[in-house]
Amino acid sequence: MSGENKSAYPFYIIVGSLVCLVILSQLNFSLSFKDFQFRRLDMLSELRSSNPEKKELTxxxxxxxxxxxxxxxxxxxxxxxxxxxxxxxxxxxxxxxxxxxxxxxxxxxxxxxxxxxxxxxxxxxxxxxxxxxxxxxxxxxxxxxxxxxxxxxxxxxxxxxxAGVGFVPITSVVASYRTTITHTFSGNWKDYHYKNSPPANISLGLSGHTFYPGGDSWIKYTPVKKPRLDKFDEISVLYGPSEAGTININDKAYTLSGNAPVNRLDLRQDTGAPSLTIKYGGGPTVPFYGVCFETExxxxxxxxxxxxxxxxxxxxxxxxxxxxxxxxxxxxxxxxxxxxxxxxxxxxxxxxxxxxxxxxxxxxxxxxxxxxxxxxxxxxxxxxxxxxxxxxxxxxxxxxxxxxxxxxxxxxxxxxxxxxxxxxxxxxxxxxxxxxxxxxxxxxxxxxxxxxxxxxxxxxxxxxxxxxx
Structure with missing residues (x-):
């Protein structure tokens, strides 16, 4: 024993430890102590690309x-x-x-x-x-x-x-909760929708709702003070088949016509009228779907x-x-x-x-x-x-x-x-x-x-x- 080179002991210990760690890392089991867990060692992990765009998903x-x-x-x-x-x-x-x-x-x-x-x-x-x-x-x-x-x-x-919020229905149960447009309306709109079994002759709009006005029904939309939502530009009123029904938009009368399932009335907002108020003007009853707000x-x-x-x-x-x-x-x-x-x-x-x-x-x-x-x-x-x-x-x-x-x-x-x-x-x-x-x-x-x-x-x-x- 006296002839042994004891200076090599640290080398043997290090090599032996590495061999044990490599063997343990290749075993397919999970053993954890608190937050420590054995996992398989990947000797070439640092040489592999980590860019997901260059890897095949399959x-x-x-x-x-x-x-x-x-x-x-x-x-x-x-x-x-x-x-x-x-x-x-x-x-x-x-x-x-x-x-x-x-x-x-x-x-x-x-x-x-x-x-x-x-x-x-x-x-x-x-x-x-x-x-x-x-x-x-x-x-x-x-x-x-x-x-x-x-x-x-x-x-x-x-x-x-x-800019613009896009489609907004005629009425909504969450209108007061919405922060991207101010939306108020009268309480006498009749709302047919998925859950109240509309008559067979009523076609629902894309939102799942179709609204019919009462004698003096109205809606009002006002922009909010947020970027891209602070003014109205291009406005479209979407409605169903109509035989010369009328509406007043900011006190200007419009006649609605068209026999298609969906018809559109386009207008531009007057610069002096920040809000949009639509009132039913009478005549033949018209089914309404909503109003859209966009730009060019x-x-x-x-x-x-x-x-x-x-x-x-x-x-x-x-x-x-x-x-x-x-x-x-x-x-x-x-x-x-x-x-x-x-x-x-x-x-x-x-x-x-x-x-x-x-x-x-x-x-x-x-x-x-x-x-x-x-x-x-x-x-x-x-x-x-x-x-x-x-x-x-x-x-x-x-x-x-x-x-x-x-x-x-x-x-x-x-x-x-x-x-x-x-x-x-x-x-x-x-x-x-x-x-x-x-x-x-x-x-x-x-x-x-x-x-x-x-x-x-x-x-x-x-x-x-x-x-x-």
Whole structure:
């Protein structure tokens, strides 16, 4: 022993320790002590590209996992670049925070996949090749009062141009809550809608409402003191079939005519009249849908919120009305954002009862709006109390799968709001965090949370937009 070189001992200890660590790192198990956890060692991790734009999203056929870089992007909160997906490959849509663009079945080309046509329209607008781009954003109480859509609209108009709040219904149960326009009206409008079984001869408007005036019905719209919302410019009154009905707009008489399911009266706001007051002038009764506020150029986001619905109600819309609306006020993107009212039983995980009618809705809308891009927004997280704490409802991920399958089957885009919020348990964090982003019902966002979601969706859209530049 006296002949040994003891100076080599530290070297042996270091080498032995490294060998043990490498062996442990290659074992496929999880062992944790407080906040420490063993994980597989990747000796070449620093040499690999971490840029998600250069990584392929796909894995093997029937895989449910993203590539390494996109999984990392989902974990860190980074939104990956545009992804046109291979229909023969499955993806970990439950964790992916970007927009998945599915090609239309049978077309064979990815040029029109997901929101591709919408992105082309935005590029044409930016290049001065077209005047307007419109988005119809359908949803439930998650977007009422112009929540989410107001921030999305403001961001898009800041970058692409435009001013104005877009479509506003004749009356609204949340008019006093909305901050993007001041909206008052008389109480004698008759509102036919999804939930009060309108007569068969009444066609509902795109918002799910049709309004009939009483003898002296009126509405008043006033701009608010916010950028791009502080004055009216181009105004359009949307109404149904009319045989010479009359209205007075700021005390000027107009005759309404037209037998189409949707007709439009266009006017410019007088510079000396900051508000717009419309009074029913008598004559044949006219069905009204709403009033639109725009400028000559830019992006416009119409909020079509309806409290308490699941989205299947859109199947009650007349195909003739939808097609005519597209002629009078064409949309480049349709957003379908539902889920809160589908999750009425938090532990329910079978949503086949919902999938079947929603397939008909998506199918009919795609048929009636050819050439329009569609985006399905996966439901937000929803928590319920189990025992002494709130947890994510089991039905959330089951519903997300149904919504994703609709997108992949019908060739629309898909954006997982649940993943964008943070995934499992995120609603609890949004309610109970230092910055409160959601209400105590653990379902609905507050204004600050809605603003964040609007910003997240805008970022996801712009990632796709810039990826194609």
């Amino acid at each position: 894995a093997g056929k029937n895989s449910s996992k993203l590539s390494h870089s996109d999984t990392a992007a989902a974990a860190t909160g980074n939104t990956p670049a545009s992804t046109v997906v291979n229909p023969d490959v499955s993806y970990d849509f439950m964790a992916y925070k970007g927009i998945l663009n599915y090609p239309t079945p049978g077309e064979g080309s990815v040029d029109n996949a997901g929101i591709s046509r919408f992105l082309t329209a935005l590029k044409e607008l930016k290049a001065g090749k077209r005047k307007k781009v419109r988005i119809a954003y359908f949803g439930d109480s998650m977007i009422e009062g112009d929540l989410i859509t107001s921030d999305l609209r403001d961001s898009l108009q800041t970058f692409f141009g435009g 150029r830019g992006v416009y986001v119409d909020n079509f919120s309806f409290r308490g619905i699941s989205g299947v109600e859109l199947g009650h819309l007349s195909a003739d009305m939808v097609r005519r609306m597209q002629q009078e006020r064409p949309y480049d993107l349709i957003v379908l954002h539902y889920g809160a009212n589908v999750l009425f039983r938090p532990e329910l995980t079978d949503y086949s009862w919902y999938e079947r009618p929603m397939k008909k809705v998506v199918d009919s809308l795609r048929r009636d709006l050819p050439g329009t891009s569609f985006l399905i927004v996966g439901t937000a997280d929803k928590s319920y109390k189990k025992g002494d704490r709130y947890i994510t409802a089991p039905g959330v991920e089951a519903l997300l799968k149904v919504q994703h399958d609709l997108a992949s089957e019908y060739g629309t885009a898909y954006w997982n709001l649940y993943a964008a919020m943070g995934g499992q348990g995120s609603m609890v964090k949004w309610v109970e965090g230092d910055t409160v982003l959601a209400n105590k019902d653990y379902t609905h966002l507050n204004r600050q949370g809605a603003s964040k979601v609007g910003a997240l969706l805008y970022k996801a859209i712009m990632n796709d937009y810039r990826h194609g530049e």
